[in-house]
Structures are given as structure tokens and as C-alpha cells.
Amino acid sequence: KQEVTQIPAALSVPEGENLVLNCSFTDSAIYNLQWFRQDPGKGLTSLLLIQSSQREQTSGRLNASLDKSSGRSTLYIAASQPGDSATYLCAVNDYKLSFGAGTTVTVRA
Amino acid sequence: EAGVAQSPRYKIIEKRQSVAFWCNPISGHATLYWYQQILGQGPKLLIQFQNNGVVDDSQLPKDRFSAERLKGVDSTLKIQPAKLEDSAVYLCASSLGTSPYNEQFFGPGTRLTVL
Numbered sequence: 001k002q003e004v005t006q007i008p009a010a011l012s013v014p015e016g017e018n019l020v021l022n023c024s025f026t027d028s029a030i031y032n033l034q035w036f037r038q039d040p041g042k043g044l045t046s047l048l049l050i051q052s053s054q055r056e057q058t059s060g061r062l063n064a065s066l067d068k069s070s071g072r073s074t075l076y077i078a079a080s081q082p083g084d085s086a087t088y089l090c091a092v093n094d095y096k097l098s099f100g101a102g103t104t105v106t107v108r109a
Numbered sequence: 110e111a112g113v114a115q116s117p118r119y120k121i122i123e124k125r126q127s128v129a130f131w132c133n134p135i136s137g138h139a140t141l142y143w144y145q146q147i148l149g150q151g152p153k154l155l156i157q158f159q160n161n162g163v164v165d166d167s168q169l170p171k172d173r174f175s176a177e178r179l180k181g182v183d184s185t186l187k188i189q190p191a192k193l194e195d196s197a198v199y200l201c202a203s204s205l206g207t208s209p210y211n212e213q214f215f216g217p218g219t220r221l222t223v224l
Binding site: 004031032034036041042043044045046049089091093095096097098099100101102 | 113115149150151152153154157165200202209210212213214215216217218220
């Protein structure tokens with residue numbers, strides 16, 4: 001059974017600092033990995049999707065890397081802003097999505 | 110393009126009552142998913158439909174939960190009778206095509222509180 005872990009559970013940084021969010025998974029036989037953002041009381045917004053054959057994916061200030069052999073992915077958010085405050089979830093797809101519990105980020109103005 | 114629609118957004122019921130949630134996926138999306146997200150946890154898949162057939166319902170508590178997808182479009186998830194531990198956000202997602210590896214798009218969710 002796939003287990004997905006996100007550390008830390010919560011993170012608070014001053015505005016402008018770069019964010020590094022970690023995701024680890026136990027079974028490396030995955031097809032792809034997605035990073036989602038969830039605002040309080042809202043659904044999930046897809047940020048980046050990385051195919052298993054890719055090493056990284058970039059969108060604006062966001063960059064996600066994938067090391068399938070070691071079962072790790074990292075989401076980098078450059079020059080954080082208060083609007084980046086949210087919970088970030090990673091999900092691995094090995095036929096179905098298995099989610100981590102998320103990292104709750106607070107960016108202080 | 111309209112996203113995944115869900116209603117109601119919030120629901121409060123007493124334990125042992127019944128409740129139903131509705132989902133309208135993105136137009137043309139063949140696959141529909143229902144997830145349960147308990148506070149502080151990631152979403153957990155309850156059931157997956159391809160068109161109007163069930164692909165995976167292995168984690169659906171079938172003694173109290175039921176779901177259907179009408180004409181391969183809208184879907185309804187029902188809980189009868191509800192328990193305290195059913196308090197959660199119920200998320201609906203859809204994806205284009207029938208591959209399990211397609212990107213999933215999520216609705217805003219229904220927050221259920223069971224008292």
C-alpha cells in the first residue's frame with residue numbers, strides 16, 4: 001500500500017523567503033505526481049503535474065522536482081508572498097491517487 | 110470552461126439522519142471520483158466511475174454509503190444513516206478519458222458536520 005508523507009506539517013516564513021516543501025512516498029512504481037493547493041474551506045487546485053519520466057516541472061514561481069528512485073518530490077516556491085498562504089498537498093498516482101496530509105504554509109507580511 | 114460543480118457547500122445533520130451530495134463534472138469528462146477528506150488528513154478515494162459504471166469502490170463503506178452516476182454525467186453520493194465519524198469534506202473530481210493516470214480536476218467540496 002502506498003504511503004505518502006509530507007514534512008513539515010506546518011511552516012511559517014517571512015514574505016520574500018523561498019519555500020521548500022517535501023513529499024516522500026514508499027512505492028516508487030508511480031505513473032505521475034501532482035502538487036495541489038488547498039485554501040481554507042475550498043477544494044483542491046492543481047499546481048503542477050510531473051510524469052514519472054520527468055525530473056522537474058516549472059510554472060512561474062513554482063518548481064517541482066521528482067526523484068522516483070528515492071521516493072521523493074520537492075516543491076519550491078520562490079519569493080513567497082502572503083497570498084501563498086495555504087495548505088499544499090502532494091499526491092502520487094500508481095493507478096489511483098494517494099495523498100499526503102499536507103503542509104500548511106503561512107507567509108507573514 | 111466551467112469547473113466541477115458540487116452542492117450543497119455545507120450541511121449539518123444529526124447522527125442517524127441521511128444526507129445526499131451532488132456533483133456535476135466538467136463537460137465531456139468520462140471519469141468521476143468521490144473523495145472523503147477528514148480534517149488534518151489528505152483526501153481518500155471512496156468511489157470511481159467510468160461513464161456510468163463503477164471502477165473502484167473498495168474503500169466505500171457500503172453498509173451506509175451509496176453512489177450513482179446518472180447517464181454517465183452527474184453523480185450523487187448518499188450516506189444513510191450518518192455517524193459522527195462521517196464529518197468531513199466530500200470532494201468530487203473528474204478527468205478526461207478513462208485512463209487512471211489522467212489529471213484530475215476537483216470541485217469546491219461539501220463540508221458535512223454530523224452532530
